[in-house]
Amino acid sequence: MNDTDSVNQVTAVAAKASPSVVTISVSSADGAGTGSGIILSDDGYVLTNTHVVTLDGATGTPTIQVKTDDGHLYTAELVGTDPLSDLAVIKLKDASGLTPLAFADSSKLNVGDTAIAIGAPLGLSGTVTDGIVSALNRSIEVASSAAPSTPDDSGQGDQQQGGQQPFDFWNFDIPGQGGQGGQGGQQTQQGGGNISIPVIQTDAAINPGNSGGALLNSKGELIGVNVAILGTGDSSSGQSGNIGVGFAVPSNLAKRVSDEIIANGSATHGLLGATVTAAQSDEQSSTVGALITDVPAGGAAANAGLQKGDVVTQFNGLPITDQTDLTAQVRALAGGAEAEITYLRDGEAHTVTVTLGTFEG
Structure with a gap:
């Protein structure tokens, strides 16, 4: 903030919420990638996406490094993942005095409400974009290699017939892969299944690396966890970026799942x-x-x-x-x-x- 006499709403939200959003770097023998995360507690619990910490299902034993808004680096351990909502919780080691982000009630959102995204698109920490809540009560079906095998198409799950081609996670960054999710530029790994997630749709610019980052209201409260974007379907260039159709897991669902993961290591559905x-x-x-x-x-x-x-x-x-x-x-x-x-x-x-x-x- 360089000019305190010319501060708008987005400036205020960014100043308030940016200390609660982190950049996450994940590596394993299978590759490396970056995403974003949201601080849940002053002692270092952080909420993010399952596809970020597992490199879209490529690893179950990630090496995780977290950079906070003030430039401090932490190592982190995986507390638990919930592939069915694509949410996960990690814990920063030897952390204290962090600034947790307040949660809003996502059931009270209106179409047209201000929506401000903070995250690390393409590894650019602390990036702020704004737009509106474009649609509510939207549902997307996503191909997820971290999910249980075909959860919506097995004897154990509610079966779906005649579904549309699922979305892909075009929302975390693997260096050298043109912003595409997944090892070797592919969106998903072998195995896994499809998951159905209720989402908030927004036109706030979201790009690869925003995954797990915050979608905020005008008060700087969390309304959603950025999870995916819809591309044009043209992958010939090996690039995918914002076209104004982004999705976030609603904060009420994120709150329930993260609380259960912290308490029990997993969540129920x-x-x-x-x-x-x-x-x-x-x-x-x-x-x-x-x-x-x-x-x-x-x-x-x-x-x-x-x-x-x-x-x-x-x-x-x-x-x-x-x-x-x-x-x-x-x-x-x-x-x-x-x-x-x-x-x-x-x-x-x-x-x-x-x-x-x-x-x-």
Whole structure:
């Protein structure tokens, strides 16, 4: 801040929140990369993305170095990862006096609210960009090599049918790979599966290296953890950058998951116990939603009375447009949580309370 007589909102947020955002460098025998992180406690707990600390699934034993806003370097150890939300917690060694970032209530966001991103795109620590909240209640399906094997397509998970091609993590930086996530310039490693994440969409500029960094409101409070960007699909140049479509894990989900990781080393996720697809894939459907095509006995859906042919249109009051929306909202809740589901059966709307199972990855 060079001119205190000419300070705007973004300047104030940057001054307040920048000390709580760090740059993370990760290396292993399989490669190296950089991302960002958010300070959770004064003694060094830091929130980031699973794909940052695992180099998109390439390593389970990373060497982690963290640089704070004031230039101090720390080594860090991995506390735990949660691939289903792409969140992870690390702990800085011998840290004290750090500035934790305050969390906002992401359920109170409006489209059009100010959104300010702080992180380390392309390794450029402390980079600040601004925009707005472009959309809420968005869900993305992401190919993740760190995730349990095909979590949404196995006997243990809620199965999805007819899903779209998943997004890639174009949001952490591996030197020499043109900003592409993954070893050798590939977005994902062998194995793994697809994960469905509820996200906040923003047009604040986010680029490779912003992963795990902060998306903030006008008060400098965390509203989301930057996780991915959507590219144009043209990879011929080997480059991918901001086109104004970025995504962040909502702060309420990030708070729950990070608290559980710190307390238990891992986090839980809900399980509906149903096979679903997009209702619009059914030629006889006159609405959008998640069409239930199978309900195994003994699962949460069956216990709540849901049946094959039901179309889920709302989950805890949020609109459901397809199977990705439903899976993302189910996974956002802890195992054993209760949820209110609105569905159509024979053209009539019904609402039921479901006690979710626990996903076993």
